[in-house]
Amino acid sequence: MPKQKIILKGIPASPGIAKGKAKIILDPSENHKMREGDILVTEMTNPLFVPAIQKAKAIITNVGGLTSHAAIISRELGIPCVVATRKATKILKDGDRVKIDGTKGEIFLIK
């Protein structure tokens, strides 16, 4: 069993659990970096992130609340989302394997 360590907490914005590789996208111009099944990690999404969101298994943001863009779109898509983690883009690195619990608002690093 791989070890799991809780590394971030935020507001649970869309329920469910997902595992995958973190992909830090700070600007929509980096949308192309996203691969199918990655976990999108960003400051806050806006509508121009849609090509990245289409491929995302889950979303983690630094800021936002229950009615912010990432929260609304992830609930519509039925993918887990945690917002307002404050520092996800600083703590996580591209390629980190993470587990996101969108029901509890917790993010784990899988080693």
Place this chain on the structure above:
Amino acid sequence: MFEIKNLEREINKLFYTTGILIYETDMQHGDGRNYWPFHPVLLDSLVAPFVFEELYRLFRTLERRRYSLEKIAGIIKSPTKIANYQYLWPSSTLKLVSSEKKKYLAEIFVKLLKILRNKEAYCEKFRNPVRNDKEVKKYIRENKKYLIEKNKKPEMAKILAKLEGLVMSYCEILYYYMLDLSRLFHGPYQYQDKVIFAKEFLDLKAGKMWDLVKDFPFDHFQEVGIYPKEMQIQVFFMGHSHTKPSFPEAIESFVLKLDGKPITNLREMKQYYRNTSKAVNKLVKYVSANMKNEEFLLKRGLDLFFYPLKSLYEEVGEDWRKILPKVYEFAEKNKSKIRIPNPWGDWDVYKAARFLFKVIYRNNYRRPIGKKEIEFIKEIEKNSRKIYEQSPFPSESYSIISALSYL
């Protein structure tokens, strides 16, 4: 003739609901850094007097032609659209519109909302009842043959969620987050031992607004979903919804119609998804490439307030674009004068309270903020809390006092 008892009280309810909703939206967006591409106050202030003057003129013209309010409501179709125009009330530029016209508009907004929402104008029961029970029953009866069950066709249910997410993102780009000018979520409706909830998007082929989207694969998206009776859905005044669990998780079966055509097979649905994805990605690329072109973004932002009124313009025999040159000119002259409020950032408690009072009292609050006002805010906060305590959803930041003490 449609009449309402105690109209003054109803108008107060309209402003009260609008004030709370604006507050909630602002709270959720933090200090405004996350608005895209402009802070709504900028656009609202630049268009507000024109939108209200135009609405006044259009409604009056139709009245003179002896249109009943029910008929006007039928032309507008979406109560959510009307609700979203209420965001304009706190704009300081509305002082350019006479009190008489504003009073008339407040009255007509209330009446239209009452008609279009089957008397629940402010979504006071957390639902948006655009249809009545009879209509819902009839719809289900007539469309049973098009029902797709998630258990039997899970792939189709999955693509439905993705397709709807895409259409939503598309509308967010077209309407700069004010997607409820197109999106119409309505229900929940009780049907036998199930919950029915409908998701519609209107006027998607908005080619006359942006030539770029004239080939969008469909103009009207309509999904009618059937959920178990335990499904909890709340719809708020401006059209936002909260659910528990999520729609894709809970949906049992659905009817999907694109431009009125039922979609019943996977191959066709996938094709629509691919075409929609292509159209959305084309739009994303175009807008991304123009993100530094302020003139382009501003003009599109101003247009989007008038395009949703095109059915009213058409009814009186006019083009919705006729007003735009005047709007652009006003915007160019005044855009640098618009002050973006940031009540939750660097304002002190009294200044923030004053902003809130202005929102609630239609910009006409002149008294200094004192004990009485703070008490009043506490009362709103209590009511706001009450609403969310009744709600099955977490209430993390819905508190004016916590917002003020956070400063």
